[in-house]
Amino acid sequence: xxxxxxxxxxxxxxxxxxxxxxxxxxxxxxxxxxxxxxxxxxxxxxxxxxxxxxxxxxxxxxxxxxxxxxxxxxxxxxxxxxxxxxxxxxxxxxxxxxxxxxxxxxxxxxxxxxxxxxxxxxxxxxxxxxxxxxxxxxxxxxxxxxxxxxxxxxxxxxxxxxxxxxxxxxxxxxxxxxxxxxxxxxxxxxxxxxxxxxxxxxxxxxxxxxxxxxxxxxxxxxxxxxxxxxxxxxxxxxxxxxxxxxxxxxxxxxxxxxxxxxxxxxxxxxxxxxxxxxxxxxxxxxxxxxxxxxxxxxxxxxxxxxxxxxxxxxxxxxxxxxxxxxxxxxxxxxxxxxxxxxxxxxxxxxxxxxxxxxxxxxxxxxxxxxxxxxxxxxxxxxxxxxxxxxxxxxxxxxxxxxxxxxxxxxxxxxx
Numbered sequence: 001x002x003x004x005x006x007x008x009x010x011x012x013x014x015x016x017x018x019x020x021x022x023x024x025x026x027x028x029x030x031x032x033x034x035x036x037x038x039x040x041x042x043x044x045x046x047x048x049x050x051x052x053x054x055x056x057x058x059x060x061x062x063x064x065x066x067x068x069x070x071x072x073x074x075x076x077x078x079x080x081x082x083x084x085x086x087x088x089x090x091x092x093x094x095x096x097x098x099x100x101x102x103x104x105x106x107x108x109x110x111x112x113x114x115x116x117x118x119x120x121x122x123x124x125x126x127x128x129x130x131x132x133x134x135x136x137x138x139x140x141x142x143x144x145x146x147x148x149x150x151x152x153x154x155x156x157x158x159x160x161x162x163x164x165x166x167x168x169x170x171x172x173x174x175x176x177x178x179x180x181x182x183x184x185x186x187x188x189x190x191x192x193x194x195x196x197x198x199x200x201x202x203x204x205x206x207x208x209x210x211x212x213x214x215x216x217x218x219x220x221x222x223x224x225x226x227x228x229x230x231x232x233x234x235x236x237x238x239x240x241x242x243x244x245x246x247x248x249x250x251x252x253x254x255x256x257x258x259x260x261x262x263x264x265x266x267x268x269x270x271x272x273x274x275x276x277x278x279x280x281x282x283x284x285x286x287x288x289x290x291x292x293x294x295x296x297x298x299x300x301x302x303x304x305x306x307x308x309x310x311x312x313x314x315x316x317x318x319x320x321x322x323x324x325x326x327x328x329x330x331x332x333x334x335x336x337x338x339x340x341x342x343x344x345x346x347x348x349x350x351x352x353x354x355x356x357x358x359x360x361x362x363x364x365x366x367x368x369x370x371x372x373x374x375x376x377x378x379x380x381x382x383x384x385x386x387x388x389x390x391x392x393x394x395x396x397x398x399x400x401x402x403x404x405x406x407x408x409x410x411x412x413x414x415x
Contacts, residue, residue, distance in 0.1 A: 043068065043079045050083070055092035062087045062095060066102045076110050088118050097123050100414050104398055116354060121369040122379045124400065125415050129408045130158065136403040137177040140224040140271075142394030144183025145409065148175070155183050158401075158409070165203050178222040178229070185243075187229055189220050197229070199243060207246040215239070218264050223273035232264025232278050240273065240290050250290045268306040275312050275329075279303035285317060287329065297332055301325065307349035307358065314372065316358055318346035324360060326372060338370050338377075350391040350400075359400060361388040367402060367412070381412060 049061035068080030087099035133147035155165035173192035186200040197209040215233040229241040242249040276288040286296035303317035315327040326335040346360040358370040365383035390403040399413040
């Protein structure tokens with residue numbers, strides 16, 4: 001029923017199926033035809049085969065339908081494309097996967113917009129495990145990763161495995177990393193005797209930033225589409241650094257007495273750095289709009305994990321009480337909770353590019369996909385009890401990357 005609801009908007013835009021062409025042969029049988037083979041009987045023959053009880057016959061019909069128009073660029077008005085879109089509602093996951101893969105690879109923007117209304121996450125499976133190293137950190141788009149191996153910190157492109165940067169690791173000092181979208185920018189937090197930041201761009205150390213000793217940095221995040229670094233300190237102060245000048249452009253003041261109890265736990269930042277969200281030890285979440293106000297708005301919420309929707313309208317928070325809370329940031333009020341007795345503690349959260357799907361993971365390595373409009377868990381993936389340290393949607397939401405404590409990355413997508 002859910003897949004039918006997803007596909008109604010797809011089919012509504014397609015119109016009627018075309019009649020056979022003058023050059024078509026008579027209506028064919030349901031004999032299996034090779035993929036990419038000549039279509040005899042036209043679209044009606046393919047429709048006939050789509051009612052075959054054998055899923056493999058239907059899969060072959062879907063593949064033939066996509067190439068019915070020849071080698072010319074395809075549009076949603078092509079009768080073959082319309083048939084493939086209808087196949088997204090097929091009862092067989094084999095047919096659904098075939099239709100999804102065929103549409104996913106089409107460059108036409110209208111086809112991609114139509115495909116965006118379909119939720120492929122129930123079809124996801126683990127495609128591969130990629131060995132990396134300790135303390136992995138993915139870029140916001142999933143194109144690159146930073147990790148520790150031996151006495152070095154390595155930044156690597158995931159697709160090509162090309163090493164972008166290799167620098168010595170400082171022994172006996174904890175390190176944390178934040179990567180730019182393509183891996184060309186690395187910010188390293190060195191939490192030693194002298195807390196400091198290093199900024200590496202295009203393989204060169206361009207800046208060393210030293211925060212005030214009263215504001216020891218605890219967490220950091222990069223704005224994907226702006227030259228800003230955001231840090232949260234043990235006193236609860238938030239800082240927005242301009243990486244062009246290497247200075248703190250704006251900062252908040254800790255709220256009230258006992259600032260040590262307000263230390264930052266987690267950070268997330270919008271792509272343009274106009275909204276910064278942080279969780280704190282005093283069971284609050286702060287919303288800071290640096291361009292409009294110096295004092296952040298405060299939500300009464302205990303959160304160990306945060307995720308901000310791409311349009312900045314919805315915030316997801318999670319903590320130890322086995323629930324995920326959604327917040328409406330237009331009114332700063334809770335929208336509702338995603339709760340399950342078996343959810344476990346949600347250690348990582350990530351929104352899909354459309355903002356409709358929220359992925360969560362717990363300490364057992366279980367990944368869940370939530371439809372935030374319906375409040376339902378769409379699908380669950382299991383990773384053999386390997387805790388997850390980061391989740392990132394990649395390839396415009398067609399894939400999910402998960403970093404694991406076993407020093408591997410797993411790629412989840414439609415096989």
